[in-house]
Amino acid sequence: MRVSVRxxxxxxxxxxxxxxxxxxLSVNDEIIIExxxxxxxxxxxxxxxDRSSEPYYDVWNNTDAEEYLKDEGNSDSNSSY
Known part of the structure; x- marks a missing residue:
């Protein structure tokens, strides 16, 4: 979902x-901003x-999910699926 606000x-x-x-969301809910x-x-x-509460957050921090999945899809190691 993509919306535009000012x-x-x-x-x-x-x-x-x-x-x-x-x-x-409800009134007074807290929202984390990254x-x-x-x-x-x-x-x-x-x-x-809330990714910051996950134990492996630092492992995936700075990882572009779309690029990772694209690379995984092109990997030879997935040919046995």
């Missing part, structure tokens, strides 16, 4: 209703997507 003069963004529903490679990532605190 930053207000008070440095705030308003999340569209469909995003709020998709993330099951900045990676010029991207702003919002994660509902306590969600399984």
């Amino acid at each position: 930053l207000t003069s008070g440095h705030k963004i308003e999340l569209p209703e469909n995003v709020i529903k998709k993330l099951d 900045v990676e490679d010029n991207k702003l990532i919002l994660i509902k605190k306590g969600n399984l997507a």
